[in-house]
Amino acid sequence: KAGVTQTPRYLIKTRGQQVTLSCSPISGHRSVSWYQQTPGQGLQFLFEYFSETQRNKGNFPGRFSGRQFSNSRSEMNVSTLELGDSALYLCASSFTTGRHNEQFFGPGTRLTVL
Amino acid sequence: AQTVTQSQPEMSVQEAETVTLSCTYDTSESDYYLFWYKQPPSRQMILVIRQEAYKQQNATENRFSVNFQKAAKSFSLKISDSQLGDAAMYFCAYEGRNNDMRFGAGTRLTVKP
Numbered sequence: 001k002a003g004v005t006q007t008p009r010y011l012i013k014t015r016g017q018q019v020t021l022s023c024s025p026i027s028g029h030r031s032v033s034w035y036q037q038t039p040g041q042g043l044q045f046l047f048e049y050f051s052e053t054q055r056n057k058g059n060f061p062g063r064f065s066g067r068q069f070s071n072s073r074s075e076m077n078v079s080t081l082e083l084g085d086s087a088l089y090l091c092a093s094s095f096t097t098g099r100h101n102e103q104f105f106g107p108g109t110r111l112t113v114l
Numbered sequence: 115a116q117t118v119t120q121s122q123p124e125m126s127v128q129e130a131e132t133v134t135l136s137c138t139y140d141t142s143e144s145d146y147y148l149f150w151y152k153q154p155p156s157r158q159m160i161l162v163i164r165q166e167a168y169k170q171q172n173a174t175e176n177r178f179s180v181n182f183q184k185a186a187k188s189f190s191l192k193i194s195d196s197q198l199g200d201a202a203m204y205f206c207a208y209e210g211r212n213n214d215m216r217f218g219a220g221t222r223l224t225v226k227p
Contacts, residue, residue: 003158004158033215035215042217042218042219042220043205043207043217043220044217045214045215045216048213048214055213056212056213056214057214058214090159092159097213098213099146099147099209099213100147100166102161102164103161103215104160104161105151105158105159105160106158107157107158108158
């Protein structure tokens with residue numbers, strides 16, 4: 001089975017731009033979660049989608065948004081980029097939602113904001 | 115809010131020996147899950163071990179085991195017979211009723227041959 005894939009793997013943007021990151025979960029998985037990883041703040045939960053609905057949201061401004069499609073693929077969007085948005089963005093998928101489900105992580109998208 | 119603390123930024127262990135990574139957490143919930151994740155350099159993060167708070171028995175997965183002390187809110191990871199492939203960042207994580215996972219700052223483990 002193919003693992004979680006994220007595209008693109010690397011991205012460079014300038015302040016004020018917007019960016020869209022994509023995540024394809026493992027086949028059959030319906031839950032997708034997004035995390036931001038930075039040296040200063042560590043790993044922080046952004047949001048979780050299950051069956052095209054946002055289930056949970058972390059403590060991030062409204063500039064961070066996401067969506068999930070009927071095939072479970074998910075995208076996250078960051079508008080009006082700030083320097084502090086530079087980070088590794090990780091996506092994780094699980095068969096269904098709920099804490100008993102193991103999450104499988106993708107390789108991440110490294111976003112650099114100049 | 116729930117917080118997860120890993121007090122050891124870096125740890126080192128000799129190959130074949132045992133090392134314990136510490137993790138404490140703060141919560142007012144009684145039903146939650148705790149995890150240890152491993153993030154090797156430039157590789158994907160993978161789940162090492164998982165503990166359900168209502169289970170008294172400590173979880174084990176081959177060479178990996180935990181010491182879960184619910185009253186003390188402590189969740190340490192023991193790696194026995196350390197191997198070179200165990201070198202990685204290890205993250206302790208908590209997931210409560212809200213299903214939003216909170217991670218510790220991580221411990222970088224070095225394995226010396």
